[in-house]
Amino acid sequence: MAAPRIVIENCAIATVDGHDTEYASGHVVVAGNRIESVGAGKAPENLEQVVRRVDGTGHLATPGLINTHHHFYQWITRGLAQDANLFDWLVTLYPVWARIDEPMVYAAAQGSLAMMVRGGVTTAMDHHYVFPRGAGDLLGAEIRAAQEIGVRFTATRGSMDRGRSDGGLPPDFAVETTEAALIATEAAIDTYHDPSFDSMLHIAAAPCSPFSVSTELLREAAVLARRKGVRLHTHGSETVEEEKFCHELFGMGPTDYFESTGWLGEDVWMAHCVHMNDSDIAAFARTGTGVAHCPSSNARLAAGIARVPDMLAAGVPVGLGVDGTASNESGELHTELRNALLINRLGAHREKALNARQALRLGTYGGARVLGRQDQIGSLEPGKLADLVLWKLDGIGHSSIADPVAALVFGAAAPVALSLINGKPVVEDNRLTTVDEDAIARGTRHEAQRLARIVAAD
Template sequence: MAATPHRIVIENCAIATVDAHDTEYASGHIVVTGNRIESLGPGPAPRDLPDVARRVDGGGHLATPGLVNTHHHFYQWLTRGLAQNAGLFDWLVALYPTWARIDEPMVHEAARASLAMMARGGVTTAMDHHYVFPRGCGDLLGAEIRAARELGVRFHAARGSMDLGTSDGGLPPDFAVEPTEDALAATEEAIDTHHDPSPDAMLRIAVAPCSPFSVSTRLLREAAALARRKGVRLHTHGSETREEEHFCKERFGMGPTDYFESTDWLGDDVWMAHCVHMNDADIAAFARTGTGVAHCPSSNARLAAGTAPVPALLRAGVPVGLGVDGTASNESGELHTELRNTLLVHRLAGGEKAMDVRRALRLGTHGGARVLGRAGETGSLEPGKLADLVLWKLDGLGHSTIADPVAALVLGPPAPVTLSLVDGRPVVEHGRLLTADEDDIARRARDQSRRLARIAAG
C-alpha cells in the first residue's frame, strides 16, 4: 500500500488566490498534500487533520501563487552590464561575438545563477529561450535542464535556433548559427529526450527559433510543423522594435505579425516575447488566434524598445504573462520587480487606470501559466492545482504600513520570501535557497563570466 502523503498547513496569512473570481482572504489557511493544494479558505485550518508534517504560522504574510516567468535567456547572466547605452540591434551586434563563445560549463553556471535569483524572488515556474549553439560547445540545453533539476524549479526549456548569419543578411555572426537541418534535428531530439506532457511535469520543451532577423522563413515554417507534429508549444521574439518592423517590410513585404501568420506562427500554442510595436490589426490577429505574449517591461525600457500595448491586448482577450528577459538587458534578473514595473510603465503610458495592482499580480501568476499552456495546473491557488505557492513577508519595515497586502507586494520594495513551495516541496525559506549554496553559485558564475570575457577578447 502506498504511503499517505504528508500535509503542510499554512494558516493565519492573507491569501490572494488569483482564481477566476479574484477570491481573497484577509486571514486564511492553505492545506497542501503531496504536490497538490488540498483545500484553502478563511480562518484557521481544521485542527483534526491527519498526517500533518508541518504547520506554518503565516501571520504578517501574504500567500499567492508562485510567479511564472515566460521569457528569459539564462546565458546572458555572464554578460550583464555591457552595451549599457545601446538599443536592441546595436546591443545585439555588440554582444553576439561574445555570446558565440559560450560553452557547456558557462551555460550551466549562468542557468544556476539565473534560476537561483528568480527562485529566491518567488518564481516557481521558469522558462528559458536558448538559441545560441556555437559549434563544439557541448550540451547547452542539457546544462540548463540539469540546473533546473538541481534547484527544484519547474522548467520550460525553449530550444531555440538561428540559421541566418551576417553573410545571409541576418544579425548574428556566421559561426553562431546552425544549418537549418541541424537546428530542426536537434530540436526534435530535445523534445524526444526531455519533454514531459504530464500534468505534473517539472520539465517541458518548446520549439523556439529566435527572431525574424536571425531565422530563415524555411526554419520558421518547418519548426512550426515540427512543434505541432510533436504536440509542444512554440515561442519566438516578435515586434520588439521599430527596426524589426522595417526589416520585415523590406525583406518580406509585410509587418512582423502578417509575416508570422504567413509562416503558421499564430495560434493558441504560440507565445511571443515583447510585442511592443503592434497596431490594432496585429492585436486583433493575436486575439483571433489565441497567440500569447510575454511582456518584459524592464528589458523594453533598458533597450528603449518602447511600451507594449498590454492594456489593449488584455481588453482584446490576448493571453499575457510577464518575463524577466535576459539579464544582459534586465540586470536584476528578478520577476517580482516586474509586477511593480508593469504597473508604473503602463500608468505612464496610459494613465492611472491603465494598470492596477491585482491585474499586475495576475499577469505574473495566472497570466504566465496561461501563456505557457498550464493554467489548468498552476497559476492560481485552488484545490486540486499544483502546490506552487509563495508566502511573502509583509510585516517588516518595507511593507508594514501598507494595509492592502496585494498593494504592499506590488507597490512596495521587493518582499522577502519566507516560504516557496514548488510541487509541494520547499525551495526557499526565510529568503534563502534550500536547494543550493547561493555563495557558491555567485562565485562559480563570476568565474565563468571572467572566463568568457577572456576568451571573447581573444
C-alpha cells in the same frame, strides 16, 4: 494512507482564481504535490499526516510567480552595452555570446535560476538559441541546473540559421543549418519533454526572431512542434527596426508575416510585442496567441511601451518575462510586477492602465496561460499543483501598507519566507534550500571572467 500535509494559516491570501478571491486571514493546505484546500480562517481540524504547520501572520500567500521569457546564458554578460538600442546591443554582444560553452551556460543557468527562485518564481522558462560549434550540451546544462534547484521549467530549444554572411547579425559559427536546427529541436523534445499533469519539464520549439532565422526554419519548426504536441515561442514586434525589416524583406509587418508562416495560435507565445497596431492585437486575440511582456528589458533597450491594457481588453493571453539579464540586470520577476504597472501607466491609459491585482495576475495566472499550464498552476485552488509563495510583509519595507497585494506590487521586493514548488520547500527565510547561493555566485563570477578573457584574446 494520506499524503504528507503542510498547513499554512493566519496569512492573507490572494488566490488569483477566476473570481480573484482573497482572504484577509486564511489557510492553505498542501497534500503531497497538490493544493488540497484554501479558505478563510484556520485550517480544518484533525488533518492526518501533518508534517509541518506554518504560522503566516504578517504574510501574504500567492501562487508562485511564472516567468515566460528569459535567456539564462546572459547572466555572465550583464552590464555591457549599457546605452544601446536592441540592434546595436545585439551587434555588440553576439561576438561575445558566440564564445559560450557548456560550463559557462551551466553556471549562468544556475545564477539566473537562483535569483528568480529566491525571488518567488516557481516556474521558469528559458529561450536558448545560441549554439556555437563545439560548445557542448548547452540545453542539457540548463536542464541540469533547473533540476538541481527544483524549479518547474519550460526549456525552449531555440535556433538561428541566418549568420552574418546571410544578412543576419550573429557570427556564422554561432548559427546552425536549417536541417541541423530542426533535427536538434526534435531530439530535445524526444529526450526531455514530459507532458504529464505534474511535469517539471516542458520543451518548446523556439526559432529566435524574424531577422535571425529563415522563413523555412519558421515554417518547419511550426510543423514539427504541432506534430510533437509542444508549444512554439519566438521574439516578435520588439522594435521599430524589426517592423521596418519585415516590411522591406517580406512586404508585410511582423504579425502578418508570422501568420503566413503558421506562427499564430493558442500554442504560440511571443516575447515583447511592443509595436502592435489594432489589427495585430485583434489577430493575437482571434488566434489565442500569447505575449510575454518584459517591461524592464523593453525600457533598458528603449524599445517602447507595449499596449498591455489593450491586449488584455481584447482577450490576448499575457504573462511577464524577466528577459535576458544582459538587458535586465536585476534578473528577478518581482521587479516586473511593479514595472508592468508603472510603465504601462505612462502610456495612453495613464492611471487606468493596470492595477496591483492585474499586475499580480500577469505574473501568475497570466504566465500559466501563456505556457499552456493554466489548469495546473497559476492560482491557489484545490487540485492544482502546490506551487506557492509566502511573502513576508510585516517588515520595515511593507508593514505600513494595509493592502497586502498593494504592498507586494507597489512596494520593495518582499522577502520570501517560504516557497513551495511541487509541494517541496525550495526557499526558506529568503534563502535557497536546495543549492549553495554563495557557491553559485563564485561560479558565475569565474565563468564571466573566463568568457571576458576569451573575448579579449580574439
